[in-house]
Amino acid sequence: MNKLNSICVFCGSSDGNDRTVIDEAALLGERFAEEEITLVYGAAKIGVMGKVAEKVLVNKGKVIGVIPEFLKLKEVVHLGLTELITTNNMHERKMKMHELSDGFIALPGGFGTLEELFEIITWAQLGLHKKPIGLLNVNGFYDHLLALLENMVKSGFLKIENYELLLVDDDIDRLLKKMRAYKPAQVPKWLKADKV
Numbered sequence: 001m002n003k004l005n006s007i008c009v010f011c012g013s014s015d016g017n018d019r020t021v022i023d024e025a026a027l028l029g030e031r032f033a034e035e036e037i038t039l040v041y042g043a044a045k046i047g048v049m050g051k052v053a054e055k056v057l058v059n060k061g062k063v064i065g066v067i068p069e070f071l072k073l074k075e076v077v078h079l080g081l082t083e084l085i086t087t088n089n090m091h092e093r094k095m096k097m098h099e100l101s102d103g104f105i106a107l108p109g110g111f112g113t114l115e116e117l118f119e120i121i122t123w124a125q126l127g128l129h130k131k132p133i134g135l136l137n138v139n140g141f142y143d144h145l146l147a148l149l150e151n152m153v154k155s156g157f158l159k160i161e162n163y164e165l166l167l168v169d170d171d172i173d174r175l176l177k178k179m180r181a182y183k184p185a186q187v188p189k190w191l192k193a194d195k196v
């Protein structure tokens, strides 16, 4: 069983227009506080990001925000977090988020969310970490992305073992269960020279 003392959440800096997403973000925040999972996230007080953080804090949980200096605008950064870490740039931010977290969860979001999710999956694919990565597929938001990933497998661009690095569920408790039970497969992305 993997210990999940802290989880990094990637999600929208906007609210989106499906109320279910914000409600699910609130539930995730409550669950983190209940299960004493520290939230690591991008430190904004806006959008889906802000909702997860708000709910962890209201329920007396811990939140660590990691934000690059240039994004640290007063109207966006959450000033009530348990801890706020400032980095020099986006690369350092992602390294820091990775260092601080036992796993990752993506909720609905835009480019920023996808970029963070795919960087962390790529690091797993390269064997740079063995932490579980969950996708909370709220209301089918990620169905088209999952169809694309399946097409990548079918087209020979993505190994099924690497596709399976992404743990998917539409239910928070089932997703956390999958993340705790996750055992990384030992498949290298690159074949050894003598196998090519």
Ligand code: AMP
Pocket: 009, 010, 011, 012, 013, 014, 041, 042, 043, 044, 049, 067, 071, 076, 109, 110, 111, 112, 113, 114, 116
């Ligand atoms: P997006 O999905 O494009 O809304 O971007 C959200 C993701 O990018 C979050 O997981 C953040 O880590 C990062 N991000 C984007 N905008 C901000 C912001 N204004 N403040 C903090 N982080 C942000």
